Amino acid sequence: MSGVSLLVQPVWLILLPLVGSIMVFLLASRRAAVGVAVVAGNLALVAGSIGRLGITGPWQHSVGGWGAPLGIDLYLDGLSATMLAMTALVSLGISAYSAAYFSAAAARHFWPLWLLLLTAMNALFLSRDLFNLYVTLELVGIAAVALTAMRGQREALVAAMRYLLTTLLGSMSYLLGVALLYHSTGSVDMVLVGEAPIPASVAAAAFALMAVGLLLKTALFPFHFWLPGAHSSASAPVSAALSALVVKVGFYILLRLWIEVFPALGDGVAWLLGILGGVAVLWGSLQAILQQRAKMLVAYSTVAQLGYFFLALPLVAAGGSRVWGAIVLLVIAHALAKAAMFMAAGNLLAFAGHDRIRDLDRVVQRMPLTAAALGLAGVSIMGLPPSGGFSGKWLLLQASLEQGNWPIALVLLLGGVLAAVYVFKLLEHIFTSGTPLGEPRAVARTMEWAPLMLAIGAIVLGFLATTTLDFLIIGEPFVPGRRDDY
Amino acid sequence: MIISPAFSSTLPLALVASSLLPGLIIFALAEESVRLRTALNLLGALSKLLLVALMLWGVYHDAAFETRFELLPGLPLILRADALSLLFITLSAQLWFLTTIYAVGYLEESPHRSRFFGFFSLCVTATVGVAMAGNLLTFILFYEMLTLSTYPLVVHRGTPVARRAGEAYLLYTVLGGVLLLLGAVWLYTLTGTLEFRPQGIVSDLDVGDHKALIIIFVLLMGGLGVKAALLPLHGWLPKAMVAPAPVSALLHAVAVVKAGAFGIVRVVYDIFGIQFAATLGVMMPLAWLASATIIYGSVRALFQDDLKRRLAYSTVSQVSYIALGVALVGPIASVGGLVHLVHQGLMKITLFFCAGNLAETLGIHRISEMNGVARRMPWTMAAFTVASLGMIGVPPVAGFISKWYLGLGAMEVGADWVLLVLAGSSALNALYFLPILYRAWFLEPEGDWPQERHYPRAETSLALLIPPVITASLALAAGLLASVPFSPQEWAKLVVVREFLDP
Amino acid sequence: MTPAQLYALVGIGLFFVGLYALGVRQHLLPRILALNIMGSGVFVVLVALARRSDGVDPVPHAMVITGIVVAVSATALALRLMLRVAHATGSATLTDTGDE
Incomplete structure (x- = not known):
């Protein structure tokens, strides 16, 4: 095995950030530099994996030569690679921002936890067995909670505590579901579980437990109660990571379960989740419109945007991998745009000392890059062309009209209008004058460029939609049981 | 006339770039660099005029200019120049040139000029894109870009009045955009293409689809009518008068209302086909509405x-x-x-x-x-x-x-x-x-x-x-x-x- | 009913007892304990159901050990966070927040 192919083993995607996390913990200084380097290295590794995926197709790797059931197998297909790439890109933006954002004292707490979070997310996207997913999911949750609490303010602590209780409850619920499935099938491997005959009642109970657990973590309405507080009270880069990446992992697991483990789910379940998603879109958007603070507005926007992923579920039965592809496009577009928005909102906060929307005073004049980031991210969130948000929405709209599913089409359109209302609520106040309060403080250049680059990424994704959709289906992740071919 | 394929596919892109690139560079310029900004503006406007002249000559002699890019599966982004697009492009290229000169004079000494001219150029870019759109998807893309790039111009003065005008403008255009999107996607599910073709793309559809086609026509006209200020969708236009004079000139004569009117022409001619639209019975109501x-x-x-x-x-x-x-x-x-x-x-x-x-x-x-x-x-x-x-x-x-x-x-x-x-x-x-x-x-x-x-x-x-x-x-x-x-x-x-x- | 099934039922019972407490208690300490009880319930289910006709399946035991490690770290974080919350707000509950 040549050196290069040794390096593109997926296990490095876990080891690099893990070792990096320990290193920045032990280091006395230069934490930011090492942290950014590790995240950049992670991006390079992901790029290598993508390259190999394009050449050799999907593959499997048994860590340490121990195969399942006792060892841990890692799998990489188009979907996992896409999620890894999304995480790596957004993480790099967040890391560049964080390097300038945190004081030396805060950096001591931030970098180890942040790299641990990256480790856990990478491991999660590479896992395909139900128990590994539990462990990685729990690690993601713990790291995310610690990052939320890191700011130390009262609201942040309370929000983090609520988040922790929620995420632990979700994990327990999920794990009980895994236990039931293991009892019926004798396996935790997704494909084997999916192929084994499971009594209908057990399957229903297991799905209900696992789904509720994951929905709690994904903050689907009405399980979103913990999200706005946690996402708005954390420090800006953490908010960005939580909204852009962390909530997505729960949805990712649900997606895998939906396809591999529970392919026979009835329309009823899809509709139930679809309706919750629709309500989330409308409710989250309305709440976002009513908010007076920029970060709260952006946090409620996340509640709304998460709704789209579920809203589309009733379409997947007939729409197949095209609808899944559209959903994943929306997931990526949201990750890029929302990270940009939270970091831009962080700039507003750092600049003016507050984030009251009404008093944002001609930000567009003083921080044009931040304003541009907000604007471009807003384009994708509103689903206007050209952007990843537009491409995803167009495909979903197309699927819903082809299937004659008018309710979904109408929610998609209405959600776009409401998003325009809240995005422009923010934008119009950065174009017009408010009451200046206190002296503005300068914001570092990287803190302006990082969100702008991510926002541009959300726009560029609109032009890469076809490429992304083609890449996504390598290894046919949207067809049950295809892993046998690896 | 014989032109090389490379040339014929580059020219539409060059036409878009001739205002897009100066616009993007201008955003980055400092407020004080008046000369460089003006030079860039005029350079862009002049090169656009030149490119348009080239294209006019080509299209007159039946040359085809087309660029395609796969934007969505089966749905390309198409930039194409035909006689109708050139009617609009020539107008906008000339008027952009003159309005740029006018705006340089008008905004002398006033603040935020880099931002103004940046969005101004984006606005013209969007207009050219609208004119050259070879299918409805491309049209929508540039049509929305036009909305987004004119908004900052409408609220340019930053006063509460300007903000309210901007709100009214957005209210109408965003809702219009939604109608247009719905109409376009619905149409696509029926026809499997959105390409603009002479005599349209819908005439061989089943008679059973005619009812849907009428609704789609209404949706599209609703979306386009907002910018074309058709009754009762005209409410934003008088309010948008708070904008500086060059912006009003641009909104009224070149870019926004014309994009709407041009869209109506495109949809009637190249989506429905005028004869087929007449047999659908949708043209007379449009004539009445226009008259009203x-x-x-x-x-x-x-x-x-x-x-x-x-x-x-x-x-x-x-x-x-x-x-x-x-x-x-x-x-x-x-x-x-x-x-x-x-x-x-x-x-x-x-x-x-x-x-x-x-x-x-x-x-x-x-x-x-x-x-x-x-x-x-x-x-x-x-x-x-x-x-x-x-x-x-x-x-x-x-x-x-x-x-x-x-x-x-x-x-x-x-x-x-x-x-x-x-x-x-x-x-x-x-x-x-x-x-x-x-x-x-x-x-x-x-x-x-x-x-x-x-x-x-x-x-x-x-x-x-x-x-x-x-x-x-x-x-x-x-x-x-x-x-x-x-x-x-x-x-x-x-x-x-x-x-x-x-x- | 086999003993294994009985254990499994007890585990599920523990899970729901924990869930109930998590829902009704205000103070954070009992809520954290409630989550631990739920976790123990799940572990009992896993171990109990590991007994099969052809002997004992080792995999669930490995899972439970991993699960316990995870639960311990989560509990440690929760307890520390609870102390910080109590210190910052003056009470170890989540009721006095204004951010809902």
């Missing part, structure tokens, strides 16, 4: 004392001539409608330039303040006079040609009632323009002007004076030389011949 808008806009204009508001309602009225000409389903009326796309642009931009000159030089915003103003600013008011006579339809100014063809076309298809609309509208035009001219030329000034500024070389700064004089001359020339090759009228005939007569 023509009369309504004129009546409302009559009661405005604010000059720019009067001009705004006049726009509401005049743009619907374009829709009317198309909706009458006859080649002659179509020439009238299409040629008005250009003529209205030339005349209306002149009027807005002049209104801006009055405001900038003398502080005049209301018609009641205009007594005797022609003595102080004869050139400006001469241009204004030419343009308003054209709006009324007095020969030989361009507006006469439009109305002449519309009238002939209406008689050709037996819609004689349209003559009443035209006559009524012309009478109303006269009623709201002639008193202005009378005041300006024949009444004595009432003491000092509200805020007078003096310029050494002419009645106002040359950058403000030359553009309206040129556009007024063009409007006159378009009427006098209507039968010369490459005149708007002859080009409109070319478009119509290719739509109606070619298979």
Whole structure:
């Protein structure tokens, strides 16, 4: 095995950030530099994996030569690679921002936890067995909670505590579901579980437990109660990571379960989740419109945007991998745009000392890059062309009209209008004058460029939609049981 | 004419880039680098004019210019130049050049110019994209980009009034965008393509789909009618008057309303096909709606004392001539409608330039303040006079040609009632323009002007004076030389011949 | 009913007892304990169901050990966070927040 192919083993995607996390913990200084380097290295590794995926197709790797059931197998297909790439890109933006954002004292707490979070997310996207997913999911949750609490303010602590209780409850619920499935099938491997005959009642109970657990973590309405507080009270880069990446992992697991483990789910379940998603879109958007603070507005926007992923579920039965592809496009577009928005909102906060929307005073004049980031991210969130948000929405709209599913089409359109209302609520106040309060403080250049680059990424994704959709289906992740071919 | 494939696919991109790149660079420029910014603006505008000239020559000789890029599975982004797109591109390229000069003069010393010119260039980029869109997806992409790039121009002054105008503008355009999106996606599910083709793409659909097609037509017209200010979707236009004069000129004459009107033409011709649209029975209601808008806009204009508001309602009225000409389903009326796309642009931009000159030089915003103003600013008011006579339809100014063809076309298809609309509208035009001219030329000034500024070389700064004089001359020339090759009228005939007569 | 099934039922019972307490208690300490009880319930289910006709399946035991490690770290974080919350707000509950 040549050196290069040794390096593109997926296990490095876990080891690099893990070792990096320990290193920045032990280091006395230069934490930011090492942290950014590790995240950049992670991006390079992901790029290598993508390259190999394009050449050799999907593959499997048994860590340490121990195969399942006792060892841990890692799998990489188009979907996992896409999620890894999304995480790596957004993480790099967040890391560049964080390097300038945190004081030396805060950096001591931030970098180890942040790299641990990256480790856990990478491991999660590479896992395909139900128990590994539990462990990685729990690690993601713990790291995310610690990052939320890191700011130390009262609201942040309370929000983090609520988040922790929620995420632990979700994990327990999920794990009980895994236990039931293991009892019926004798396996935790997704494909084997999916192929084994499971009594209908057990399957229903297991799905209900696992789904509720994951929905709690994904903050689907009405399980979103913990999200706005946690996402708005954390420090800006953490908010960005939580909204852009962390909530997505729960949805990712649900997606895998939906396809591999529970392919026979009835329309009823899809509709139930679809309706919750629709309500989330409308409710989250309305709440976002009513908010007076920029970060709260952006946090409620996340509640709304998460709704789209579920809203589309009733379409997947007939729409197949095209609808899944559209959903994943929306997931990526949201990750890029929302990270940009939270970091831009962080700039507003750092600049003016507050984030009251009404008093944002001609930000567009003083921080044009931040304003541009907000604007471009807003384009994708509103689903206007050209952007990843537009491409995803167009495909979903197309699927819903082809299937004659008018309710979904109408929610998609209405959600776009409401998003325009809240995005422009923010934008119009950065174009017009408010009451200046206190002296503005300068914001570092990287803190302006990082969100702008991510926002541009959300726009560029609109032009890469076809490429992304083609890449996504390598290894046919949207067809049950295809892993046998690896 | 033989052109290489590489050239034919690069030219549309170059045309878009000629305003996009200067725009993006301008955003990055410091406020003080006036010269560099102006140079970039003019360089972009001039190179666009050059590229347009090249393209005009090519299309006239039946060359094809097309660029494709796969945007969504099975749905490419297409930039393509045909006779109809060039009608619009030529207009916008010329007027962009003149408006840039005007805006440089108008905004001298005012803050945030880099931002202004950046969005200004994006706005023109979007307009060119709208004109060259080869399918409905591409059209929507640039149509929305137009909304987004004009919003910062509307709220440019940053006052609460500007913010409210911006809100009204967004309310209408975002809802319009939703209708357009729904109509487009629905259409795509029926046809499997959104490409603009002569005679349309829907005529071989099953009769069972005709009902859906009618709803789709209404949705698309709703989306396009917002920007074209069709009744009752015109509410944003008068409010958007708070924007600086070059923006108003751009919104009214070149970019926004024209993108809507142009979209109506495109959808009727190249999505539905005009004959098929007529058999669907959707053209007569459109003609009625356009007529109602023509009369309504004129009546409302009559009661405005604010000059720019009067001009705004006049726009509401005049743009619907374009829709009317198309909706009458006859080649002659179509020439009238299409040629008005250009003529209205030339005349209306002149009027807005002049209104801006009055405001900038003398502080005049209301018609009641205009007594005797022609003595102080004869050139400006001469241009204004030419343009308003054209709006009324007095020969030989361009507006006469439009109305002449519309009238002939209406008689050709037996819609004689349209003559009443035209006559009524012309009478109303006269009623709201002639008193202005009378005041300006024949009444004595009432003491000092509200805020007078003096310029050494002419009645106002040359950058403000030359553009309206040129556009007024063009409007006159378009009427006098209507039968010369490459005149708007002859080009409109070319478009119509290719739509109606070619298979 | 086999003993294994009985154990499994007890585990599920523990899970729901924990869930109930998590829902009704205000103070954070009992809520954290409630989550631990839920976790123990799940572990009991896993171990109980590991007994099969052909002997004992080792995999669930490995899972439970991993699960306990995870639960311990989560509990440590929760307890520390609870102390910080109590210190910052003056009470170890989540009721006094204004951010809902």
